[in-house]
Amino acid sequence: MITHFPSLLIVTPLIAAPICLLLRNGTLVRIWATLAAWACLYFAWGILGQVQGLDGESIRYAMGGWEMPLGIELKIDAANAFVVLIITGIASVVFPFGLGHSGLSGPEGKEHLFYAAFLLCMCGLMGIAVTGDAFNVFVFLEITSLSSYALISMGSSRRALMAAYSYLIMGTIGGTFILVGIGFVYALTGTLNMVDIAERLPSVINSPTTIIAFGFLTLGVGIKLAIFPLYQWLPNAYSFAPSKVTAFLAGTATKVSYYVLLRLFFSIFGIAFIFNKLGVQNILMPLSLIAMFVGSIAAIYQTNAKRLFAYSSIAQIGYMTLGICLLHLDGLKVLNYDGLTGGIVHLFNHAIMKSGLFLIIACVVYRMGTVTIGEMKGFAYRMPWTFAAFVVAGLSIIGVPGTVGFVSKWYLVLGAVAGGHYVVAALILLSSLLAVVYVWKIIEVGYFQKPSEPIEKIEAPITMLVPIWLLMFAAIFFGFATELTGGVAETAAKTLLTAGGAIFGGGTP
Amino acid sequence: MIALNEIPTEYGLWHYWVVVSLMMLGLYIVIARDNLIKRIMGLNIFQASVIMFYVAMGKVQGGEAPIWPLDTMEGHYQDRVFSNPVPHVLMLTAIVVGIATTALALALVVRIKESYGTIEEDEIREIDGSIS
Known part of the structure; x- marks a missing residue:
């Protein structure tokens, strides 16, 4: 049974999706989708345990029994297992959110369609995370994208x-760029399997085609990831999608794209090409820093809470890509990889906090009927538990010690200092201060401004509070138990670096 | 088939020029047009260029369709040239993806037309006030 866990991760949501269409009843569908997500969480947990026992080796699963050169292979190492756990974890919390209440998941009476798209989106994300085949990544990417376009269009406003539509146009251009890139790689190496590609690329690494292929792939993934100049689709998509969709996509879709970027950089093209030959870090670092500031500053000026946190996401993605650039290398020798660990651990931490924040906003919309910050007066008194969760998530976004946000920033600053980038370390701290401003905006209206009419308590239903507080508990727990996430992220970073041809020794922590 | 073999090698890259021209044409339409349907058409041209890129990549000069005919069973297949089927098969998937995307995009345009009464992006922007 446990040997089939990798394929079950994809197959479970894929089969669960059409069954949603048969169930039709809203509550039944919600329970069914939740069960499917929980099953996947169990599989992901099993895989993570399995991978950690393998000591740097990876699980390789021949899909349908077709061995590697012919068939499609699923390949899971520490990095995938971590990403899979995040996706299933977020899905397990978001799917049962508001279990007994309709109206949260798309238009009334269309809930079975909503959840079918939701499960397909999850299936695609799982597929991207576990597959070891380059073309397969494209196919799953399109499954994810198509279902997320449909989900976003179910938002209540026109x-x-x-x-x-804008996301569809941008996403398809991105997806097609990835397809062109894969085509060039296939023309160069004659294979689609990532391990084989990595083996054969060094012999053609000096060909201009390799650089073109890399350019197309990075641009395509960059659009999906919303790195600095390519983020235009994100604010609108996040602000107008149903809150549940935003919570899920903010926690998973960009995270998986970040994982694809890591795979591309380390497992496929390798450190020698990316860092030593092209010097990608010299371009990516200023872009990440600009994203951190532009995202945060734009967030400060928003009046719509969902849009505010959408812009904040752009800033947080900046932290993640910054992690890649902070890798301290001497040729192929790794001197320090704390920055990369920080990037990967932020993947987990940001998923927890952002999904939590968007779920909190979903509660506010459900009870107070507004996403405009100015109309949230008395939020703290009307919904004290929700507001308390918001404070925890807000502190975490800022990066206050004792929350997960601090852990990733700590690693990033360590990496920056170890690499001698003192200015970058200062900028990381400075951009955290900007986060204080936009989180404070909501706290100020919610806590210090009282509405003129008498305040009645309208706490969010328990089925909404439990998922939120689960995430917030995780945000505090992993803020103290740093060796858990930090340890897994470090193993993941080490696995990626080894796959990228790095040499360890001397100077590593 | 013979005609293809007679194309001198110095023209051997012409299909890439076709692909690149179509790709840029499609991308230009997507960026420059305000009409939502026209942008989808641009997107389709863009995707079609990639399909042609793959198909051209798999084509071997003088190669036949890689079908296993009976006479090759007796060992005659060594002197026969086959085109590479893998890129062609990949494009079957890409075509399906393209159709799904177009269908979804058109469905969205129908809904946009229903709620806004127009499919010109600049007019929609005006109706909504300034987005972003």
Whole structure:
């Protein structure tokens, strides 16, 4: 049974999706999708345990029994297992959110369609995370994208339609760029299997085609990841999608794209090409820093809470890509990889906090009927538990010690200092201060401004509070138990670096 | 088939020029047009260029369709040239993805037309006030 866990991760949501269409009843569908997500969480947990016992080796699963050169292979190492756990974890919390309440998941009476798209989106994300085949990544990417366009268009405002349309155009251009890139790689190496590609690329590494292929792939993934100049689709898509969708996509879709970027950099093209030959870090670092500031500053000026945190996501993605650039290398020798660990651990931490924040906003929309910050007066008194969760998530976004946000920033600053980038370390701290401003905006309106009419308590239903507080508990727990996530992220970083041809020794922590 | 073999090698890259021209044409339409349907058409041209890129990549000069005919069973296949089927098969998937995307995009445009009464992006922007 446990040997089939990798394929079950993809197959479970894929089969669960059409069954949603048969169930039709809203509550039944919600329970069914939740069960599917929980099953996947169990599989992901099993895989993580299995991978950690393998000591740097990876699980290789021949899909359908077709061995590697012919068939498609699923390949899981520490990095995938971590990403898979994040996706299933977020899905397990977001799917049962508001279990007994309708109206949260798309238009009334269309809940079975909503959850079918939700499960397909999850299936695609799982597929991207576990597959070892380059073309397969494209196919799953399109499954994810197509279902997320549909999900975003189910937002209550008609602007959701235009947001979905713009995302569709941008996403398809990105997806097609990835396809062109894969085509060039295939023309160079004659294989689609990532391990084989990595083996054969060094012999053609000086060909201009390699650089073109890399350019197309990075640009395509960059659009999906929303790195600095390519983020235009994100604010509208996040603000107009149903809150549940935003919570899920913010926690998973960009994270998986970040994982694909890591795979591309380390497992496929290798450190010698990316860092020593092309010097990608010299371009990516300024872009990440600009993203951190532009995202945070734009967030400060928003009046819509969802849009505010959408811009904050762009800043947080900046932290993650910054982690890659902070890798301290001497040729192929790794001197320090704390920055990369920070990037990977931020993947987990940001998923927890952002999903939590968007779920909190979903509660506010459900009870107070507004996403405009100015209308959230008395939020703290009307919904004290929700507000308390918001404070925890807000502190975590800022990076206050004792929350997960601190852990990733700590690693990033360590990496920056070890690499001698003192200015970057200072900028990381400075951009955290900007986060204080935009989180404070909501706290100020919610806690210090009282509405003129008498305040009645309208706490969010328990089925909404439990998922939120699970995430917040995780945000505090992993803020103290840093060796858990930090340890896994470090193993993941080490695995990626080894795959990228790095040499360890001397100077590593 | 013979005609293809007679193309001198110095023209051997012409299909890449076709692909690149179509790709840029498609991308230009997507960026420059305000009409939502026209942008989808641009997107389709863009995707079609990639399909042609793959198909051209798999084509071997003088190669036949890689079908296993009976006479090759007796060992005659060594002197026969086959095109590479893998890129062609990959494009079957890409075509399906393209159709799904187009269908979804058109469905969205129908809904946009229903709620805004127009499919010109600049007019929609005006109706909504300034987005972003």
